[in-house]
Amino acid sequence: MVPAGGAGTRLWPLSRAGAPKFLLDLTGSGRTLLQQTCDRLAPLVGDRVLVVTGARHAQAVGEQTGFGVDRLLIEPSPRDSMAAIGWAAAVLEREDPHALIASFAADHIITDDEAFVACVREAAEVADTGLIVTLGIEPSGPSTAFGYIRAGEPLSGFASARTVQAFVEKPDAETAATYVASGEFRWNAGMFVARASVLLDELAREHPALAAGLRAIAADPASLPQAWEGLTKIAIDHAVAEPAAARGQVAVVPGRFGWDDIGDFASLAGVLGEAPLQVLGAAENLTALDTSGLVRVGDRQVCVVGLENIVVVDTGDALLVTSLDQAQRVKDVVAALKASGRDELT
């Protein structure tokens, strides 16, 4: 299942509320992030994919994926990741009580699909033993943008799976450096594999009403509009992963497959390549002299002179200029636009 939500405000003005990150071809590959996610899962599950998305984007998701309404779960409103994933789990559980469910966000990027598939296959084998399994990304550096997974002992009988000691929040830079130096920590990319029934039973231990509510919606889809609004808003990490890890019920399969969540323009620039200057859009309309960073060119001529690590994003109705260092602050721009009544631009 693919949760397709989140606006990606740090990628404004490319991503907007009406055109969120997952619906965009951010890397110029010819496929949107949602399409790339489905493409990547096809070798593993064929067309057995459910996309959970909001009503506003359901039509675009259907058009981009070619999926019929039987493979789209349309949320009446956003209720965080546990409701989205748990709903899909409840639907699958009714079809097959032994079904495995795996969750992969619609707006991440992975460059080594083969390594990803191998990692998921091992995770599925581990999940078949009744554990909840997460994919832990081998850190390429001491990032402060991600939560971390602390690995424990190797699981016997598997190539690389280990128990999970704990999930930890996004660290400060010093802590992140000690995490990475220890070799015991992986990035938490929010990828989970488990039996649908195991996931829901674990949820029922801590949040019985939420688990029951999701199972009731799956049993009676007509109840969705009313039942949905009563569901607890909580992230899957807090609802299931952390409590289950504390009881030794979570494993991690470490992976290195070029994952990135494209959280901001610095992340996007890194994904695009090694060259100091990365260009998106109509490169023929760009004149860049002694410039590094990321420039997205639209219909107009863009000229950039003598700037290091600059970010210029030109679109038809809005222009962003910042630096790779300040890329996280783009969300503040979106907040400022909303505060000044320019919602039509966000």
Add this chain to the structure above:
Amino acid sequence: MVPAGGAGTRLWPLSRAGAPKFLLDLTGSGRTLLQQTCDRLAPLVGDRVLVVTGARHAQAVGEQTGFGVDRLLIEPSPRDSMAAIGWAAAVLEREDPHALIASFAADHIITDDEAFVACVREAAEVADTGLIVTLGIEPSGPSTAFGYIRAGEPLSGFASARTVQAFVEKPDAETAATYVASGEFRWNAGMFVARASVLLDELAREHPALAAGLRAIAADPASLPQAWEGLTKIAIDHAVAEPAAARGQVAVVPGRFGWDDIGDFASLAGVLGEAPLQVLGAAENLTALDTSGLVRVGDRQVCVVGLENIVVVDTGDALLVTSLDQAQRVKDVVAALKASGRDELT
């Protein structure tokens, strides 16, 4: 007389070949630089102003000034400042052999008009004695963007006029600092006052064919199209000011009247005010967080985050992003656009 020429390529994309600097209201004052120049001269000469400009801009100059064709001298092609100023001098000389001519570029800015008028009045008194007089700007710092005038002894009988020892080229930073520290140097703003006949006679010493050619055009305006193309291309500094200074025939009246040639966006930002961030255009369309420098906003929303001394100039068909430090290099952008066949944007 007002020479109205020069594209101002370092102010691209505001200034273009078809809309040069002097035709623009660069400071948001409501008057173009050409109009401000004529406004400033009115207390001195009323409507006795001649504008010398190129054929391409003659109509716009006429519209902006309200001047009839009797006050516009239209150059068939650019032949540098000596031909432009000398032509006006030759026209005036025919009307009145004792006439004084003063030359002030159409694309400079002056903030203290009263001080300017007082300075020009003293220059006119000195010029009446038969000297060529230049206005020397009191340096506000060791600029490397201007040539300098080295002053000599005070001229007796005048409030502040001094002889000119020499005109010197744009210096390097170290030399500029010694110039300014000495107190003997003024910026050369290209402002001259002289009897028309003195100017042409001085020209005739070094460049007799050019002086004769200009006088012949004034005597027979119908000969202009053919005669013009044979004139020597040379700047007034080299043709007249430097040789005359070497023979002790040039005086300088020092002045401090908020002069700037608005040579580039750093210069423009300084003219606009002291605030760290200067905004031109539709300020209501700008969201700037922790940003200093100069931003020109057009029709679209512009957002700038966390950048010091940035320059962002947004227009309908072209966008420039650079820094105040690199402002001189904007001319390289224009050259690059021409080289890549994008002349329509320059």
